[in-house]
Amino acid sequence: MPVRRGSGVCQISQDGRPVDDVEEQKLPYITLAEVKRHNTPDDCWMIIHGGVYDVGRLLHKHPGGSQILLKYAGMDATLPFDDVGHSMESLKYDMPAGSLKGLLHPNDRPAGKQDRLSESEAADEKDDGADCITMAHNRSHECRMVLNKVYTVALYTTIIICVSLLLYTRLTWQYKMGAQHAMVHEIRHHVEDNFASPGTHLKARDDEFGIPAWAY
Ligand code: HEM
Incomplete structure (x- = not known):
């Protein structure tokens, strides 16, 4: 009934x-x-x-x-x-x-x-559920591992790019300074040879223009 x-x-x-x-x-x-x-x-x-x-x-x-x-x-x-x-x-x-x-x-x-309808099989279902949770847990663990690797590679790449940029800037700067020094030397010798006795008023000029001693 x-x-x-x-x-x-x-x-x-x-x-x-x-x-x-x-x-x-x-x-x-x-x-x-x-x-x-x-x-x-x-x-x-x-x-x-x-x-x-x-x-x-x-x-x-x-x-x-x-x-x-x-x-x-x-x-x-x-x-x-x-x-x-x-x-x-x-x-x-x-x-x-x-x-x-x-x-x-x-x-x-x-x-x-x-078959979810009988009790013994419902117990199996429970196990299936546990399996699913374990699988989901394992998957999320794998995902995290892959993400960790991706982050590590990205970090190292960024560091390598930054260091390369710094080196490049330093080398370019050194090259430019070297060229400037050579030019200053050339002008100085030219002036000394043609217009003044060595080391007289040019020293005063160097000070005036702020050309440092290490530039020679
Ligand atoms: C044969 C056993 C079934 C029973 C006893 C049943 C019972 C119900 C009940 C009580 C509702 C309203 C509340 C709820 O969502 O639980 C509902 C809604 C609905 N059912 Fe079923 N249903 C059965 C089979 C199916 C099947 C095979 C389909 C196929 C897709 C279906 C599709 C729907 C849809 C589309 C709604 C409306 C859901 C909504 O508007 O949110 N039902 N059903």
Whole structure:
């Protein structure tokens, strides 16, 4: 007998307990071929998380509309069901009572996919979750390692460029100064040779123009 619980309906066993556990309901296995046969608006089944549901009575009550459900008639709708963000609770409480016809036959389950409906397999799911967290952790660690390398290479490149610029500036400056010194020497000798006795008033001129001693 179906009764309302929370926002939806759940099944009650013969001794009056709510039947949440699928194993308790002794559901039959249903093959994929059988599910595929129920693919019309009047006879619409679909597989969600390993459970085979008759969604006929949900069609016109479904908040997301009937069209979207019909799109997956006779098919495994687990991925779109999850993508939209439905919770597993939704399957239990929003699905009209008696909609769960059976479990998808193990031979027809996608490899590596767990049936979330039985407890032992729910435990496996937990492990899967832990695996996912470990994988995500490892990935983020790898990402950080790669980023560290990128930052290190960028830092060394910047240092090399700065040092090269400094060296270049220093060499250019030295070259320019050398050329200036040579010019000053040349002018001085020219003036001394032609206009003055060595070292007389030119020294005064040098001081006047601020030409330092090291320039000679
Ligand atoms: C067969 C079992 C399903 C049940 C019991 C169910 C139940 C619900 C419920 C209760 C809502 C409104 C609140 C919520 O987002 O949880 C909803 C919304 C919706 N559902 Fe489903 N649904 C089922 C399957 C599907 C499937 C297979 C699809 C395909 C993509 C789907 C698409 C949607 C969409 C698009 C919305 C509207 C979401 C929004 O407007 O935010 N549903 N469904």
